[in-house]
Amino acid sequence: MRGWQKREGGGQKVRIAMIGGGYVGLVSGACFAEFGINVSIVETNPERLSALRDGRIPIYEPGLDALVASNSQAGRLTFGDDIAQAVTGAEAVFIAVGTPPRNGDGAADLQYVHAAARQIAEALTGYAVIVTKSTVPVGTSRRIAEIIRQTRPDADFDVASNPEFLREGSAIGDFMRPDRVIIGLDQRLPERASRAEGVLRQVYRPLSVVEAPLLFTGLETAELTKYASNSFLAMKISFINEMADLCEKLGANVHDLARGMGMDKRIGRDFLQPGPGYGGSCFPKDTLALSRIAQEAHSACRLVETTVQVNEARKAGMAGRIAAACGGSVAGKTVGVLGLTFKPETDDMRESASIPILHRLAEAGATIRAYDPVGMAAAKPLLPQDVVYCTDALEVAEGADVLVVLTEWNMFRALSPAELAKRMRNGVIVDLRNIFDPTAMRAAGLTYESVGRP
Incomplete structure (x- = not known):
């Protein structure tokens, strides 16, 4: 986790705001602060905010308490409930609020994302890149841009999509040494996209030391990549669970089967461990959301829909x-x-x-x-x-x-x-x-x- 170094001098002047102090916002904010960036995390839940200010971490993630403590003590990581104060002077403003499944259809509930966009618009005092860190349906970044323009027609900003790929239990390592960093920009406006890219390259510059690849795409591609990635991994889990059942019927060993499959580099060894079915904050929510996105686009994702059904039945x-x-x-x-x-x-x-x-x-x-x-x-x-x-x-x-x-x-x-x-x-x-x-x-x-x- 220490293959990079904190930036000195001009790099430390970078300021970002993180709207949301939940799992994604807190881990991301603490890791950015460890890079040497000044991070203001905005948390509107009074109990959570009080805990964070007192140094009490409201979630369990190995190593996070020490990371928050050291960067808070160094003055790079602060917590508050005033969006205007956090946004003022920030080059990038990350939206990391919850997007729970909507009752009834499983689609992502975007009310907190939209509310954050309005509050950010009212607080902007200069140019900033508004970055969606929350997992959101395709088209959300453009909707955020519309909300900001409607709220503040004079605002100078660009939007970006920067989905997180943090595994609970190893999130700090995932952030510090990522497989990839995906950033979606409005590529229909090349000059605007170039300006936003420059800001985000500066934010993520410390990762160049570990040669982490930055992939710049269009907004829609970045938003869809998060859902596609999690749904594919969920499919691998459901597949190996079905193979485990078949192994029991035929007298085969699923672990040897998984090893044999995983030796094929096209398949890989990860997520081929049988069990009682996947859970957590991402796979169930994201498979349902992707199914809903596909249905609304009249392009059904039958494999994803079946994955959801297989997992629930298991x-x-x-x-x-x-x-x-x-x-x-x-x-x-x-x-x-x-x-x-x-x-x-x-x-x-x-x-x-x-x-x-x-x-x-x-x-x-x-x-x-x-x-x-x-x-x-x-x-x-x-x-x-x-x-x-x-x-x-x-x-x-x-x-x-x-x-x-x-x-x-x-x-x-x-x-x-x-x-x-x-x-x-x-x-x-x-x-x-x-x-x-x-x-x-x-x-x-x-x-x-x-x-x-x-």
Whole structure:
């Protein structure tokens, strides 16, 4: 993460404003500040703003607390709720507000993006590039430009689309050493696009040290690239999950299959790990949004639509897999659950597979005991009320009839099979992330079920 250097001298005069102090805005703002840029993050939620000013990070992301603390102390990173103050003198203003799925059709809700555009327009005092960091449907950047022109006909600005590609749990590394930085500009106006490109090249200049590629495209292409990228990765996950099911029927091993596929450079090894279905803040939302965008453009994306359906069916079916491992029913049985968040190294519960699985288990009469290293506070409002939350993994196993792995936290990999067998009432393990060695589990006398392995 240290393959670049902070800029000295003139580079430190660059100022940007980040509208939104949520996951994307906070991570991006802190990383820009680490580059040596002066960053003002605008957060209108009083509780979140108070936490940020006090040095308390309202989200879990490894390394983010130290990054925010050091740059706040250095004066490069500030927090406030005054957009006018933040925008004044900023060369670039990033919009990083939420775009949640709209109720009913799954399309992105742009009310916060549009509101931010109006507030930015009112605050502009000189030329600035208005950059969309939020994930937004195609055409949003042009709509932002219209809103600003309507609000302030005299404003001197350009718009750009700069989608984020941050993975929760490794976001800082993704920002500091990105595979690519995609920037969409209004290429119909070459002179305007050139001016905006100059500003954003200056903002991203520190990444030249690690030779991170900057790809400049049109506005629509940049906006669509984010949705296309996440939807393609979601398709890979759903594909390998279906292959895992097929492996179980045919006696094949999905991990060897995935390795064999991944050795082909055209396919790659990433996102070929079977599990209970994808979740999180991006894949479910972006696949639904892309399906909606395609429908509105009368150009259906059948693969994406099917991916959504396959994933929902998979999450719904996992409770049945657990019941089958228990002889067909979990009624009256104690189910221990390891991991609740949609993936490790995050406290994000959005669209986590644990939500539908645990609700179905509770409805079927199971007593549920659960542990997650960082996600239990976020999980409690979303899970059945009678879930018992434990202090560690071994407490979860105590007296359990079946132990289910839902999130592949590294700490779970080190659990002793013999210790689990000693603590459990009935030694049934349903490993939906394939983190354990089947031979070691069975040698300890445990009944072991995994995904896609004979």
